[in-house]
Amino acid sequence: MSISTKTGDGGSTALMYGRRVSKDHPRVEAYGSVDELNAALGLARSLAPKKQKDCLEKIQKALVGLMGELAVAPEDLHRYESDGFARLKEEELAFLDQQIEKMEKAAPKASGWSTPGGSTAGAAMDLARTVCRRAEREVWKLEMAQGNIRSLIPRYLNRLSDFLWLMERANEIQAPKKRKR
Numbered sequence: 001m002s003i004s005t006k007t008g009d010g011g012s013t014a015l016m017y018g019r020r021v022s023k024d025h026p027r028v029e030a031y032g033s034v035d036e037l038n039a040a041l042g043l044a045r046s047l048a049p050k051k052q053k054d055c056l057e058k059i060q061k062a063l064v065g066l067m068g069e070l071a072v073a074p075e076d077l078h079r080y081e082s083d084g085f086a087r088l089k090e091e092e093l094a095f096l097d098q099q100i101e102k103m104e105k106a107a108p109k110a111s112g113w114s115t116p117g118g119s120t121a122g123a124a125m126d127l128a129r130t131v132c133r134r135a136e137r138e139v140w141k142l143e144m145a146q147g148n149i150r151s152l153i154p155r156y157l158n159r160l161s162d163f164l165w166l167m168e169r170a171n172e173i174q175a176p177k178k179r180k181r
């Protein structure tokens with residue numbers, strides 16, 4: 001079967017289990033933003049120091065379950081669960097909370113605004129953070145339009161953007177300073 005089905009040429013797309021919605025449907029916007037976030041995290045992970053890579057990959061895997069859940073119409077969630085697909089878990093939020101606490105203890109107190117770009121890895125983290133904030137807003141739009149979004153999902157995205165801000169700072173602090181000439 002070809003990846004090019006041409007079924008979306010008219011402006012609609014299929015959710016998981018085949019229900020069709022417009023491509024600008026709040027559900028599509030929400031899971032599409034999480035998909036973009038996962039791609040941005042992939043870029044950040046590829047540029048991150050070795051000690052950060054495993055943590056970022058763990059987060060990316062959690063996002064797959066989150067995105068899958070968003071890609072299912074509410075009336076098909078029971079099927080999604082019974083088919084055994086991954087869903088975001090409270091433990092994954094707890095993991096983020098633990099990482100945030102660790103990084104806050106290790107980092108100097110923030111003062112003022114930061115300007116992205118002090119390091120490539122830091123800039124990639126900051127880009128992922130802004131995509132994460134948009135994904136969170138899209139999830140809230142979906143909640144307002146349709147309801148049925150588990151509260152864990154926007155809480156996780158909110159915490160993830162905080163985590164990514166701290167990761168950006170950690171990469172900027174660790175970046176070698178350029179010498180003035």
